[in-house]
Amino acid sequence: MRQLSQSLAANLAVLDKMFGTSADYYAKEITIYHCRGSILLFDGMASLDSLWELLLDAASRQAPPQQAGQRCTGPQVFELILHGSAFPAESEPVTDLADLIKRMTAGMAVLLLDGCAKGIAFSVQGLKFRSVDEPSGEGNLRGSREGFADLLRVNLSLLRRLIRTEHLVQEVAQADTEMQTEYAICYCKNRADSAMVIRVRKALAAAKPELLLDSSYFVPWLLPGKARLFTPVSYTERPAVAAAKICEGKIVVLVNGSPSAMVLPALFCENFECLDDYASTAVFSSFLRILKYVSFYLTVFLPGVFVCLAVYLPELIPPQLLYKIEAAEKATPLPLFAEMLLVILILEVIREAGLRMPQSLGHSVSLVSALIIGDAAIATGLMSTPVIFVASITAIAVFVTPSLYEPATLLRLGVVLAAGLAGPVGLAGAFFAVLLSLSGTACLQVPYLAAHPFPQRPMAEDGIIRRNYRRLSAHDFNIWQKREGK
Structure with a gap:
């Protein structure tokens, strides 16, 4: 130069x-x-x-x-x-x-x-930036209300204020792009695996995205290869969550201009956890986790199971319910399989419209979708009430685990197609395809379905059922190592 x-x-x-x-x-x-x-x-x-x-x-x-x-x-x-x-x-x-x-x-x-x-x-910076407000996409009842801002230096200071130890390392570099955007790799040097830190550092240095506006732009370079439904990385806008992940030995990537922090590696079970789990009682937290698991499997498999039972295995449905479904379907011109696909797609269109449009018009979307589309579709006989009811349950259940929204939506469509075209065989094949997709996903040599204390046995104290936090705190947890005494 x-x-x-x-x-x-x-x-x-x-x-x-x-x-x-x-x-x-x-x-x-x-x-x-x-x-x-x-x-x-x-x-x-x-x-x-x-x-x-x-x-x-x-x-x-x-x-x-x-x-x-x-x-x-x-x-x-x-x-x-x-x-x-x-x-x-x-x-x-x-x-x-x-x-x-x-x-x-x-x-x-x-x-x-x-x-x-x-x-x-x-150093006389006078940069204007969004204030440190509570993230709108990660709601919690207890704990910190702070959220990451758009300025990288502010975000690094928020992490430093929470992790007040000499082990915290924050490496700042410039991406190989025309914009020369800065990014930071944050980890605890006494907990993170040094080989994995070097691997992440080399991958980000070799990445050449056309633009770098968010930490998610690095994913194709961190996880090269085949297309996957589940991405073994997670994102958070809360400094408290990012600090907790760093203390578990994970690596956090921040990009200047974005409040979204990428956490490496991520586990499937972490999509069903939140900060409130550790601020509430163990019994109630366990109940909520079970509810989240049930909601996820409902949103993926409920429409396909409904189509499979109504079309191929009606004898398994109680007679009174079967008669009501049959009466409702006789008044509609479309077969139940096509009707379910149409309703799911319409709900996705409504969701996307509500997400992208200005907030001042959000009530109009709710009014049009609920009163006009839903009521008019049933009144004119274009769609049946059971189909809309099942699709609505799945559309609501997916928001219980918002981090899994994208794969859950695609899997729901795939399961409905498999169940509608091949019946029970297609439904079983879709289930094994989902399981294969989950088991074949890994990040930084950590399987996506790995138990919490990688790589040995499931973490009985903090799995689907959570134990008392005092008992959990008695054992130091690191994602790269076995827990002591296990």
Whole structure:
């Protein structure tokens, strides 16, 4: 990369050619300690008030030692400011053009001096960012209300405030993209597997996404190969959750500009857990976990089981219920199999419309979908009440485990197709296909279906049934190691 020149005019000419047409580029020539220099920054990212207070005001009150009739040269002023004064400058000087641009785009101000081929950076960031609010997608009754912001440095400070130990490591690097987006790898060096940390670091350094707007953009490079329904990574916008995962030995990846933190590796059973599980009683937490497991399997298999029983095995349905289903289906023009697929697709369209449209129009979607589409479809005989009832149950049950929404939706459609086309054989085949998809998924050599204390036996104290938190705290948990005494 091009090195900085000793000529201030040459450096300013290069920068003016690069950023001269940008409205936020700010270059102010000054004289400090009788030496010509220039302050460089991007307006809106660095605070001018802080800069003048730190640099110019202090320089006006401090005179460098010099002989009469002699002026300080650029290298002398550089050494004086960087090492011989109380100016809060960055310890590492700016030596090349790439480093200069990196510091400026990070919100720093850079001082260039005439006759010196190095610059001095000042941390006077004045970046505007969204406040640390509660995440809207991860609701909890107890615990912290803080959520990650969009600025990477703010998110790193939130993690550091929770994990106050020397073992926490936060490695910041720039992605190999046109945008040069920063990302961070966070882990505890005494808990995370060093080989897996190196593997993740190399994978992210080798990744070349066209754009990097979220941590999920790294997944194709972290998990290359075949297409998969279940992705063995999880995401969170809560610093408390990310801190808990780091203390379990996991690796957290944060990207500048996104509040979503990616956690590596993730287990299937963790989709049925939340922070409230450990703040509530063990009995109630166990009940909620069982309810979440039941809801997930309902949303995946209930429509397919209903189609299979109604079309291929009606003798297994109670007579009174069977008569009502038959009477409702006689009034509809479509077969039950096609009707179920149509209702599921319509519900997905309604869900997507409610998610993407402006919030001010959200009530209109609910009104149109509930009163007009649902009531009119039944009244005109286009759809039957049992089919809409079953599809509605599955649509609601999927929101109990929102992290599994994407695979659950695709699996639900696949199970309905298999059950409608092949009956009980197709339903059984779909079940084994789901099981095969789960068992064939892994991340960083940790199977997706691995028990909590990888790689030995299931974690009886904190599985589907949770034990008392005092008992859980008696054993240190690390995802890479067996638990002591097991």
